[in-house]
Amino acid sequence: MNQSAPNAEALRRQAKVEQWSLLSLALPAVALVFFVVVIPVGWLFFLSFVGKDGSASLEHYQKMLEYKSYFRTFRTTFQVSLFTTLICIAIGYPLAYFLAQLPQRWAGIFMLAVLLPFWTSLLVRTYAWLVLLQRKGILNEFAMNIGLWDSPVKLVHNMTGTLIGMAHIMLPFLVLPLYSAMKKIDKDMMQAASNLGARPSRAFLSIYMPLSVSGLVAGSLIVFILCLGFYVTPAVLGGGKVIMVSTQITAILENQFNWGAASALGVVLLVATFLLLWITTKLFRLDGALFGRG
């Protein structure tokens, strides 16, 4: 453009080539996501608007509004997800705090302990809980031996079992982002608060908590969203009493072979998830914490 700017055109071309070559590195991943996620989800989305007779219709969505069972399924799904998240927070926050205070070497060892179950198959862990929590399982026997309760308590094939299993599986997803957020809190912050006259409890509430909240929300969100789509653990530990959306989708497909109805359930769950993600992100200004932007 500018004649007096030597090499401007060549330099711009060079920058462009560099950009494209960087982008091409992401190409396989983008292609994979497109063919394995975008197209099938789009197809299911389309199916959910196709009625039994093959014409375009909203009958699947209407049915969801009409039948109470659908509503109950969604309520259970959100309940299980919420409780699991709360349990994870209750266990995970102190744990992450503890890890963040440890010297690097010890933190690594303890972190390994948190991550170890992560590397075991989900199915194996779920069945392990089944063994531990059953009527004559280790937990019941132990509790009765020390006199905590007299007769076996029903710990599995119900909501309790589901929550115990899911909280265990989800804990690392909460601890990891929380730990990294806590690690970033300068230790001078707490000293400064203390120096300015804040008791330890006050310093924690006024300074540490607000500074770790981005990690907490990010972790909770990950846990909550993963829970929404959970299948194996509620199916095994819930013993048919905890019907999640995923369970119902399977049931519809197995019993009625109704792709339209199953798809509609999936679409609603997906939309609900996105909505939740969007609201929380806006509410907590989380873009940075979730998507890695400063």
Place this chain on the structure above:
Amino acid sequence: MNHEDNQVNSARSNNSGALPISIRNLTKRYGEIYALDAVDLNIESGEFLTLLGPSGSGKTTLLMAIAGFNRPDSGSIRFGDEEMILTPPHKREVGMVFQSYALFPHMSVAENIAFPLKLRGVTKQERMQRVNEALETVQLTDLGHREIDQLSGGQRQRVALARAFVFRPQILLMDEPLSALDKKLRERMQIELKQLHRQLGVTTVYVTHDQREALTMSDRIAVINEGRLVQVDQPEEIYNKPRTAFVADFIGESTMLSLRKQRDGSLTYNNTLIANISPDNRVNNWLLAMRPERLSLQTRMNASANADDIVFPCIVKEIVFQGESAYMLLDLGDGTEIGVRSGGFNDTDVRYESGSEVAVSLKKSDVLLVPDTDKNNVTHVR
């Protein structure tokens, strides 16, 4: 909340103004290493005292002990008449400026400064007023609504300062508060900090490793090395009358020459008589500390025959242009290097260059002798 405030206030309501600090026998060990080795130090009410030392000398450990952030092994720290050694930091009522500033990123500038006031139950109206006063004092008027990440380094420094004094502590601690600023800003802040100190009249303990900063700002300097106080004196005394080789070497740019003590008590360097001391003096190893600005440079021919001067013949090794002055590195003929600053270039019409044969003279009244505690170390070259 109320309970907390009462505790904070009752910690010290009997005094006003500034409190003296008295440190006795303070010791802190990390394994085998003494971070503080039986430190005794009296800091007077309203004084600006600087803890000066190289990194790892224990100066920050001492400051943190005063603030209450580390627990010494033994000793006593008194603010006024009150023993503080067991008092937790939040009840010590000392203001502190951290090296990292430690401003709370989730609070605005005004909220940061109001935080200590809020903890003390100051009413909202008075809080606002005092925050504004503090902002005015540090020349940040109208920046109260800003977020911390919108501030420059110098502005953050001022906010940290305002937050440290807004609750009117009688002791103010500063841990290398200017080290993150560029040179120009740092020098301006040194003057401003000094003015602020005069205005507040608060007892101030300032930590730095920068000897110029210490000389510029302090009423007194406590030079600390390997956990021990080496010398506590006014800046002029520290600079002109260092009592140990460490102080002479650490403050200013000294060249140290190792002297030989003759039987008659005369101290010589390469057969040049430097000074006479009593033959009974038990110290045998002495160092001559020479400040570059106290040395004057001449050509060999013009070398002073004045009886008041000690003359060393040298060869020019290197000339470094430094803007307002030039620094010349000379060889004493035996491989020992000494530095001379341009104020000493007397023969302005002579152009020196590398290899020139010159002479350096030192007034006898400027001779500075320090005992050589480390005998194996023959010369210190800076």
